[in-house]
Amino acid sequence: MALESTITAAIKAVETGAADLAQPSAPAELSVRHSFANGSGANQASKLFSDSRTLAASGSEDLDLAGVLAGALGGTITFASVKAIMIRAKATNANNVVVGPAASNGFLGPFGDAADRIAIRPGGVFLITAPAAGWAVTSGTGDLLAVANSGAGTPVDYD
DSSP: OOOOEEEEEEEEEEEEOOOSSOOOEEEEEEEEEEEEEESSSTTEEOOOOOOOEEEOTTOEEEEETEEEEEOTTSSEEEOSEEOEEEEEBOTTOSSOEEEEEOSSSBOOTTOSSTTOOEEEOTTOEEEEEOTTTOEEOBTTTBOEEEEEEOSSSSOEEEO
């Protein structure tokens, strides 16, 4: 199976003010586009995991990046490295979706240390890329990405 992918992120804003004879404005625009050809080198990717998932109230799961995740077209996925992570918390969630290395055999990837976590608020998106080398996945010792529901009472949905 071959994979070609593009990641695009953009912010476009205009801040305006009021003045006596003019309306000052300060436009700001930043966009980034990463295109990946099929392969395992710099700016290449060969594997993709995508899914819509639900965590029970106060629940959590460890996503095993080395051999347990099911691919959309069948088979299991074993990552040698990860070039991008994108997680979207559904807007209908009452709680945050919390992401970071698992307590045991955690995938450190973009995280500074094993205790680091990203809390994605309802309707929020977390996107980070490393298009050249990616982040190494070490089977059995550094391959588990933890995803958790930050609270009790209601489940959370995420993509």
